[in-house]
Amino acid sequence: MNDQLRPGDIAPLFHSKDQHDNPVSLEDYRGRKVLLAFFRNSACALCNLRVHQFMQRSTVWQQEGMEVIALFESPEASLRKYVGQQDAPFPLIADPVAEIYDLFGVESSEAKAQATLSKPGIHEEISAKVEAAGFKLIPEEGSNFNRIPAEFLIDEDGVIQVAYYGELITDHLPFETIERFAAGHGEDARRLQP
Template identity: 35%
Template structure:
């Protein structure tokens, strides 16, 4: 991964689950949890999203805005948010622009077959848009603890 703690987080513009434009620079002055996950409504991704949902108040109290990113469609994100009652926005990065800017679209291997997919990674970005932390070994069931530690 070419991104480094202490450097500026890449700005991006994409769309959320409702088609609204989302820019990282819109969140200057707030801390951002930008988490990349492989797929809506899969076991690990659901566990991760629900952990963030269940601890959302603590994250907000600590000054964080939470944004999830996957290559799923806006419609898929809407269903995931409704089904899991998620209080934060999900970015539909179907063209992989945000993934590529953050180096999270990578070659993966499953059952000996190689394919491209999302590296589950979380970026903690400070109020000035600087990368504060990069969490590459995400604990889906205790992710909030990794963020707030």
């Protein structure tokens, strides 16, 4: 397992480019809150559903001073082909060699991926949920199937307030925590740290 970050740590800086080839630097977000989300891969139906949910909330979050940055362990071509088709109003970053994932200690675990899939009825539940939202379970060639999602809430000074590392491939930070943080209730978000 990688070294995981904790609340109070300074978020590691990174430089990359988004789905539109625009430069993205975490340092440029100083003065604004950030939801930094690490996904499995760009074809992952659950990941696409989560991005869709972010898109539905992003206008309110931006009005509250919070930006979203989403990373995928996928090549740029796959990013554009799959999740990029959603036309997200926030940066989607391809990190095919997981450099930024490693900076944030985002885990890859065959045991956790298998634990998710071995839960009774989980495949049917996932299929029903993503297909109801219009997404399909599509394998991405060469992707890291064992990547476990992680999400971070970073304050205006670049300090991690909430570090959420999933236990299963279906785990994400509760929207209640994100909403409180976006609305400026950082203390509440820290208390909700899972």
